[in-house]
Amino acid sequence: MAASSTPLATAGPTPSQGVRPASSFWRRLRSGDEIAMGVTFLCAFSILAITAYLVWELWINSALPRHQFGFNFLRTTTWDPVAGNFGAAPFIYGTLVTSAIALVLAVPLGVGSAIFLAEFAPPLLSDALAFLIELLAAVPSVIYGLLGIFILVPALRVVEPYLKAAFGWTPLFSGPFYGVSLFSAGVVLSIMIVPFIISISREVIRAVPNEQREAALALGATRWETVWDAVLPFASRGIAGSIFLALARALGETMAVTMVVGNDPKIKASLLAPGYSIAAVIANEFTEATGELYTQSLIELGLVLFALTIIINGAARLMLAASERGKV
């Protein structure tokens, strides 16, 4: 991505130097622009096809609860496999709350770090730390779950009395705390999504043309003022886009959440209470759900989550597109 930051391209290898010895596969391709375009078009189209198929499968396999519950599915708070009464509300609540907590913690941390790495840190340090932080993005979620159970939850048990002392007067931090809770899940999620925010935001900030910075500095701005007034406005849409993408990941995160959220399908005001998320309940109950209504209700939950993701990704896409076309 940094390969062509210079506007005037340096001479790359001349065609004769850069051309690989043609094997039969390349030779066939070479012979037709149409073939190349056709094949690649097919692949691009297949993505549309696969996604459509996915949505279709989710749709028809959730027919029973859709007809039976209709839109009430989104409002009902009971999840009762014995009585056959299913409602998505507690899971939507849990998904949104854990993701919100994740954002509240990750965004300031992430954007702050991105600014530091892009603007203030010496280049070597910036590159090294960025590399390390990107590696964090590659850590599998199962491991985050492990660390959540074995480190985070006991640590939160220690920290909780202080939280209670500071915030206990709000309904958000009231009630008993068992270690596993919406809050614990939110913290784990925030650690998981912060690398995305940092790496994308850092790239976006670095991409802001130097002229902006130079102009501001020439006018006597301090480093921070340059960043805040001249650089960030250009990068803001990209940063917002990175936040949306991180949020999309948080919404769908399964493993780490299941292990620390408490798995209790109830809506409670307190963040310290156990909760449940859509992805977690599907993971817990899908293989053993017996009966058509039960299984299909879980699939309908998957559809609901997909719809949430569509909305959020749509917003992210539009923002990123606008940021590319917009300011400069």
Next chain:
Amino acid sequence: MTGSLLLWRRKTLNFIMLALTGVCTVLAAGVLVFILGYLFIHGAASLNWNFFTKLPTPVGEAGGGMANAIVGSGKLLLIAAFIGIPIGFLAGVYLSEFGEGTFAFAVRYVTDLLNGVPSIVMGIFAYTIIVLPQKHFSTWAGGIALGVMMIPIAVRSSEEFLRAVPKALREGAVALGASRAKAIFTVVIPAAKNGIITGVMLNIARVSGETAPLLFTSFSNRYWSEGLNQPTASLPVMIYTYAVAPYEDWHQQAWSAGFVLLTLVLGVNVIARLVLARNQHVAR
């Protein structure tokens, strides 16, 4: 307000924000170092030869390993790569070389959607279209689920790196009489080769840790999985199963598996970055 007071305030604010953002960075980096360190200490300590060579043993018997899970993960990733990378890469080629207009926009949008599909839903999808009709769990199903997850990332990274190739290269090739297809496949792609390889490696690394899609597709296997039509053990699923068990021996194995998985992922990342960095220097 006098000029010097204003200046002092601005300078102080400057310093504070510098410090604050620095603190954020230290926190973020600190968490990583802590995670890696913890995993290293716990995982490496219980790593032994058995882990890499033996099959799991029944509950309560010591000396078991995860040899079949390591191989299983390898097979799954191989299938996933064969599916996800060609489709994703070629679609990326389309988007960067031929793609303007509504169709291309639609493809990009839908790719992002697919990227946002939770892995568990991908697992259910593969379960419904492969496992149920076939009436058995299989490595194929797991590989396909992972492969579909790889597509959006492959598309994105290929498109980015191909776009980064200077226009002059393309124009040069065409000026010398090459057809567009020839220009793309013999000039542009090789020029973006390192970036694309990096993208591929990162893709594989990310997908290697996915658990949810495997639960209902490749299931798990106590024994060696033969061929591709049988259920297979895999590292992420084993970590998941062992981590919540009450047996101390299994806990140790879960840490070891986590450590091995993480080391592999990190190793792939490091190699990918080094290749990219080295070749950038060479090109200049």
Next chain:
Amino acid sequence: MSRMAQWVILAVTMAVGVSSAQNILINGAGATFPYPMYSKWFDEYHKKFPTLQFNYQSIGSGGGIQQVTQGTVDFGATDGPMNDMQLKEYQDKRGNAVLHFPTVMGADVPVYNVPGVTAQLNFTPEALAGIFLGTITKWNDPAITGPNPGIKLPANDIVVVHRSDGSGTTYIWVDYLCKVSQDWETKVGRGTSVNWPVGLGGKGNEGVSGQVKQTPNAIGYVELIFARQNKMTFGKVKNAAGIFVEASLASVTADAANSAKQIPDDFRVSITNSAGKDSYPISSFTWLLIPSKIQDATKKKAITDFVKWMLTDGQAMAMALDYAPLPKAVVAKELKAIAKIQ
């Protein structure tokens, strides 16, 4: 042939592997309750017949029922027998019936983690029902302190832990609660997954025991062997005859023996809360779910042979792992029932 193509072929060959014709893989899924027993049995059986591989994954009783109904596994396992609706669904989907074969017996025990309490607590049915219904909320409630004179119970809130995944262990527990509490029967009912009035969910026996261990003032229910493995304190429960009994192989077997006369031909029976002064009330059979018609002749032979071995040699291994072996009358009945597998 280009280098790349050679690598590809090599990779594919290695991946696909040399398929050996002799190894037979038989997949099963289900209960976590008997997992230690099954893993031991399948391992021993594999040593006897190295070409037979029984791959059993403990995904929960509900999972066993679901997957065997869908036909994705060759056999299932459950701690809670399939109800009529599930049997019908199986018949509709697969075109034949599914047979229940009891394998061993086990028990659910109440495990707890009360600060300062190391002694064994006595629980009455009313106390257990109240705790899990959420009507009894503190450890020093009279219903709990009553049967435990001399033990200092704190005035702390009880943290209930239950299963988050569908499970036969849950089935046994709620089946018992249904029998001893009218409130429970009407409000919650029985099933492998229920709408718990209160509590946290843990995944598998492992998740619940882990959760209880980590959480002060917690109470949960797990299979006997998990409690023993984890060296957890578990309580005594008052049986139908009014005596507080601790779960043990003897008391579980007694519970089964006292119900043995009424075992129906399809072996679907609940033996919780039977009469008899030495019975442990929260006991149950655990079953293998085997299709009545198996297409593959080799698999059919492998499975029927295994069931025979399990009922004879296998039973001898049960006690070492803290499972109560089946009463002889039941074994005899089952050996005859094997003929039903076509």
